[in-house]
Amino acid sequence: MATQAQSEKIQPRVIGAVLATGLMSLSGVIIETAMNVTFPTLMRQFHVTTGTVQWITTLYLTIVACIVPISSYLKRRFTMKRLFVTANLLFIAGIIVDGLAPNFPLLLIGRMIQAFGTGIALPLIFNIILEQVPLSRVGLMTGIGTLVTAIGPAVGPTYGGILVTRLSWRYIFWILLPFLIISFLIGLKTIRQNTPTATEHFDWPSMLGIMVTFGGLIYGFSAISTHSWLSLSVGGPIVLGVLGLIYFSYRSLHVQSPVIQLRTLQNRAFSGHLLAFFLTQITSLGLSFILPNYLQLVDRQTAFIAGIIVFPGALVGAAFAPVGGQILDRFGSKRPILLGLGLATVSLLGMTLLARQMSVGVTLAIFVSYMVGIGLSFGNIMTSGLKHLSSDLKADGNALMNALQQFAGAVGTALVSAIIANSQAMSGLTLAQKTARGSQFALVVLCLVGALAWMTMWWALAQRKH
Incomplete structure (x- = not known):
């Protein structure tokens, strides 16, 4: 013992x-x-x-x-x-x-x-x-x-x-x-170093593919809030990014020493975790854009007060992250992940229904509830997903999750900012009313993304049986 x-x-x-x-x-x-x-x-x-x-x-x-x-x-x-x-x-x-x-x-x-x-x-x-x-x-x-x-x-x-x-x-x-x-x-x-290192050839053409992929996709999505979806400023970089991804994927599967092992994606359980991880990060970064703007433009709060209001939710989410990890260590991944994602999605639904008349107190309460759900689930999705990979592929899985996390930040922010900007461009209402309306529609989208993340994780966790 x-x-x-x-x-x-x-x-x-x-x-x-x-x-x-x-x-x-x-x-x-x-x-x-x-x-x-x-x-x-x-x-x-x-x-x-x-x-x-x-x-x-x-x-x-x-x-x-x-x-x-x-x-x-x-x-x-x-x-x-x-x-x-x-x-x-x-x-x-x-x-x-x-x-x-x-x-x-x-x-x-x-x-x-x-x-x-x-x-x-x-x-x-x-x-x-x-x-x-x-x-x-x-x-x-x-x-x-x-x-x-x-x-x-x-x-x-x-x-x-x-x-x-x-x-x-x-x-x-x-x-x-x-x-x-x-x-x-x-x-x-x-x-300290626990494993030996090895001299390995670096595939620069693959690196070029990575640069074109993320450069094109991030720039294209970042331009959505200021340009039309069908404009060359948006569509051109996104198409270039997709072509870069196709090239990178093809090369990675056909070279002897790829920069990253894409065969990790052949593991269905890991791929499901990876998609849910990506979708959850979209909701988090999207919501972090919506709330400060809502509090300033709709509730008439200053930028400093808006930041102070959001801060307690972040502290609660941070506190629940290790708690969720302990639950996973003791009871397995299903309970904290599905409970956490469910709570986060229900919180987003609550914000969606109340978006036209959400007070500061209600905003704070629902955001804290959302962050409790994220704290219980987010880190555990990574832990659970990487457990499905063999030891020699864990570093590749970690790289994929961290890379998609960065990309999700750009997608989530660009998506909600474009929705709110389009609403603010409409005539006939005050800026506060148009911002509230745009925020509600953006929250509907995030709610659907959150629900998709929950369903994806339910499917991925079921793959253990097969």
Whole structure:
């Protein structure tokens, strides 16, 4: 019994490694969402247009989405400590460049450097968990790992709003610098290599396919809110992205050492988890766009108050992520995932029905309920899905999930912003009424996406029997 208990204990060194990589990943997510509230200030200071300033987010997401898929190759080729050090130093360098940037091009270069660091860091935390945490505790630690995605998007706008209002947008970067240095020192002490690395050929044509795929799709979806769905600005990049995906898929299935093993998708249970993971992230990022706009334009709240109202929901979701992981470790994945996704979907339905007259208190209560559901289910979808893969394919599965998570953010935001913008362009009503109407229709779409995620997971969990 003592030996079994000892084998199930998580080593302090592993907890330190997860903390170090988690701090770095959290910093990336916070800056990504905090910068969105700085756009008006940056436009005035650097004399750039809305279309130009949005490249801060679009280019960042594109680079992260291109780096994450090759994380399985990086894991096989380089040690985890080397990857961690590279990611951390890139991030610190990008922060210093942005903190000192005298013009917009240098600010954009700094964000690009940070994107390379984030793209390496995001999968790293889960690779450490999957490889070095006892199987009976993987659910708990994955839940803790997903705190990054649960709390980061809600903390970011509040953090950015306070600093832009009280100090300067540059402090968004400078304040995080000490935390990254702490992360660097902890990582140097705690990150260890459990598996040998191997020299492996890197397939650059496949990398080109990844860049065309995510570059085209993210840019195309990002343009939906300002251009017609059938315009060349939207359709052209999306078609290019689809062609890039076809090329990348064909090449990956026909080369000896692909950048990422797409045969993971032949596992029906994993593919179902992957789709549900993607759909759930669409609802989360879509809702994180709707609520601040609704609170400001319909309920007449300030940007700061809107951020403060959303913040408790993020904290609750973060708190329930490890709770959901513990439930999975003890009772299996079906209970926390289906219960969590069901609660999230019912919460979206409640928002949909009340969208025309939702008070601040009702908004907060329903959002907290939604985040409880996300906390119970989101990290567990990843844990459960990766359990269906053999050890040699887990890194590839992790790469696919993290890559689609980035793409889902672009899709969810673009989808709801386009719906609300179209409603606001209509005549005959006040801006508040048009925003409420557009928000209700966007919530209907998210509700349907949430229901599809629940049905997909119900199907995927049933695959265990076959």
